[in-house]
Amino acid sequence: SYGSVFTHAKAGMENVDRERVARVVYDATVGTPHHENETRKERATSKRIAAMKAKGQGMTKTEWETFGRRADERARAMERTRSGARKWLVVDMDGFYAACEELYDPALKSVPVGVAAGPSSVLTTANYVARKYGVRAAMPGFIAKKLCPDLVFVKPDFKKYVKASNESRGVFAQYNPDYIAGSLDEAYIEVTEYCEKHDTTMEAIAEEIRSKVKEATGGLTCSVGGGCSRRLAKVCSDFNKPNGQYILGTTRDDILKFLRDLPVRKMYGIGKTLERILNEFDIKTCGDLLAKRATMLALFTPKAFDFLLGIALGIGTECHPRETPEGSGGRKGVSKSETFKATADKAYLDAKMTELATEVALECQRLNLKGRMVAVKLKRSTFDVIQRQTTLAGPTNDVKTIVNSALRLMRNENSIGANMTLRLVGA
DNA sequence: ACGTGAAGGACCC
DNA sequence: AACCAGGGTCCTTCATGT
Numbered sequence: 001s002y003g004s005v006f007t008h009a010k011a012g013m014e015n016v017d018r019e020r021v022a023r024v025v026y027d028a029t030v031g032t033p034h035h036e037n038e039t040r041k042e043r044a045t046s047k048r049i050a051a052m053k054a055k056g057q058g059m060t061k062t063e064w065e066t067f068g069r070r071a072d073e074r075a076r077a078m079e080r081t082r083s084g085a086r087k088w089l090v091v092d093m094d095g096f097y098a099a100c101e102e103l104y105d106p107a108l109k110s111v112p113v114g115v116a117a118g119p120s121s122v123l124t125t126a127n128y129v130a131r132k133y134g135v136r137a138a139m140p141g142f143i144a145k146k147l148c149p150d151l152v153f154v155k156p157d158f159k160k161y162v163k164a165s166n167e168s169r170g171v172f173a174q175y176n177p178d179y180i181a182g183s184l185d186e187a188y189i190e191v192t193e194y195c196e197k198h199d200t201t202m203e204a205i206a207e208e209i210r211s212k213v214k215e216a217t218g219g220l221t222c223s224v225g226g227g228c229s230r231r232l233a234k235v236c237s238d239f240n241k242p243n244g245q246y247i248l249g250t251t252r253d254d255i256l257k258f259l260r261d262l263p264v265r266k267m268y269g270i271g272k273t274l275e276r277i278l279n280e281f282d283i284k285t286c287g288d289l290l291a292k293r294a295t296m297l298a299l300f301t302p303k304a305f306d307f308l309l310g311i312a313l314g315i316g317t318e319c320h321p322r323e324t325p326e327g328s329g330g331r332k333g334v335s336k337s338e339t340f341k342a343t344a345d346k347a348y349l350d351a352k353m354t355e356l357a358t359e360v361a362l363e364c365q366r367l368n369l370k371g372r373m374v375a376v377k378l379k380r381s382t383f384d385v386i387q388r389q390t391t392l393a394g395p396t397n398d399v400k401t402i403v404n405s406a407l408r409l410m411r412n413e414n415s416i417g418a419n420m421t422l423r424l425v426g427a
Numbered sequence: 428a429c430g431t432g433a434a435g436g437a438c439c440c
Numbered sequence: 441a442a443c444c445a446g447g448g449t450c451c452t453t454c455a456t457g458t
Contacts, residue, residue, distance in 0.1 A: 271437065390432095
């Protein structure tokens with residue numbers, strides 16, 4: 001199953017020869033430390049699946065019936081919270097970084113483009129020409145080059161992206177200044193009040209936003225999804241990508257029909273691993289998820305069950321995160337990390353860690369934030385990650401305190417495992 | 428039984 | 441020949457103390 005990250009459907013990749021992509025990825029990576037590490041993680045997942053299956057098989061018929069009744073009860077309880085009253089739009093820019101680069105150099109439009117820091121680092125974005133070859137975001141440059149030898153690499157230039165992002169945000173603010181910026185290229189906008197006040201619809205606003213964003217950015221396109229919750233709007237934003245929109249109805253019937261055949265992998269929060277686990281229990285779509293709710297309740301943790309049931313029913317995330325206790329806090333952390341040619345040189349690693357920890361402290365000062373905990377992240381040449389953390393006496397953003405804590409945490413590890421060869425450090 | 432800190436991971440863009 | 445980011449959030453598990 002290795003490589004499934006790069007073969008699952010993504011906008012603009014419908015006609016890609018997935019077999020070929022899988023083969024090229026495999027041939028290019030088999031035997032590398034990264035591949036070994038992926039295999040290790042897959043084995044851990046296999047073990048987890050085996051434990052879940054054993055637990056399921058060990059349960060009696062009576063126990064299963066109890067889980068069935070309780071799962072039904074949870075579903076009924078969740079149903080009671082269903083409300084189609086809110087109207088959410090999600091705007092997602094199409095191939096954002098690549099599209100920004102094309103704006104400055106239109107010649108790029110007709111050639112395959114990958115935006116990456118270097119030809120061997122991972123792509124942050126691929127334009128739609130490149131996607132035809134199976135090239136996509138998160139793919140290492142050297143594999144992308146194998147799939148598409150003519151691929152043109154462009155280094156990311158965040159000034160361009162911030163500018164375009166601000167231009168698009170000016171449009172979002174017209175509909176709700178309290179929009180949620182998911183990232184530079186994505187926003188959640190609640191338009192319930194706007195629709196009410198201006199007697200309009202999500203469809204009409206989505207059209208407006210798409211044309212205004214194109215205007216404001218000088219030609220960038222975006223896709224818009226709409227629905228009665230952030231979750232549903234988000235999944236809809238991908239439905240007619242690129243340069244399209246899809247507004248889902250807000251009745252229970254509309255939602256369940258939509259979800260019935262929707263692959264679970266499309267939902268925010270379900271990635272490669274969870275997809276694999278669910279597949280093992282014959283769950284491919286959100287409809288399957290609903291049907292197998294008793295299994296979910298029996299085998300997943302309570303939080304995970306609630307999350308999955310919410311997906312299956314299309315309930316949850318109707319409100320702004322600030323309306324919930326958990327979401328009301330601000331920034332949780334500040335970090336800096338860097339990958340380099342793997343080395344065991346202690347002087348080099350110390351210098352790197354000092355540099356990064358200093359940047360973190362300065363960034364905290366700039367943001368007027370203080371931290372109660374310092375953590376370091378070390379990635380070995382074998383790609384396994386070591387994290388070490390320490391709680392401070394009190395909140396601080398003092399450079400010396402943060403640098404010394406980070407160095408102490410790293411040196412501690414270095415003295416235990418002789419010859420630790422690292423390819424990344426971070427604080 | 429429960430809160431808390433630490434470590435590891437999954438996931439998102 | 442070798443080459444797989446960097447910024448985040450959240451959850452789970454385990455050890456530990458009360």
